Amino acid sequence: MLESGIIMLVIILCVNIVYVSLLTVRMIFTLKGKRYIAATVGVFEITVYTLGLGLVLENLDQIQNLIAYALGFGLGVISGMKIEEKLAIGYITVNIISSNPDIPFTESLREKGYGVTSWYAYGMEGDRLAMQVLTPRKYELMLYETIKEIDPKAFIIAYEPRQIFGGFWVKKVRGSRLKREEEKIQSE
Incomplete structure (x- = not known):
């Protein structure tokens, strides 16, 4: 039981890191006027978002899932900023x-x-x-x-x-x- 709970936390954390990183990249492409690339990234972004949010909402009674979701969001912001630095578009x-x-x-x-x-x-x-x-x-x-x-x-x-x-x-x-x-x- 403990092992499956830890796996769930790691999955939620990773899903949200990926989601927020994609969100950041999509916003960059949107601001740069690259609409088709932004739309493509948006498709993956919303898919990952829905998956992560679904995992948290299914297990809303467990506070650690919400904490993992919030931590993943914060780490995703950092990750997205690092990706933006590497892309250096414009x-x-x-x-x-x-x-x-x-x-x-x-x-x-x-x-x-x-x-x-x-x-x-x-x-x-x-x-x-x-x-x-x-x-x-x-x-x-x-x-x-x-x-x-x-x-x-x-x-x-x-x-x-x-x-x-x-x-x-x-x-x-x-x-x-x-x-x-x-x-x-x-x-x-």
């Missing part, structure tokens, strides 16, 4: 303000494959170089490291654009040079 726009406009910042970023738009600005402490960089999200951390190597005092703001039309990325790169840069870093 692009990120990074605004950079260099502390020194004389640093060859724009050229250094372009050599590494980033599309950079730059202009001179004036800040509280004098002249600055302002830049805007668009990059695939999977290269976001690599970009931050590159920025810090070039100018450790740079001011950085990042956000995720909803729509992208035209320009350097759409026409040319789409990450090919960045991919080579990433492979070079990984081989070192």
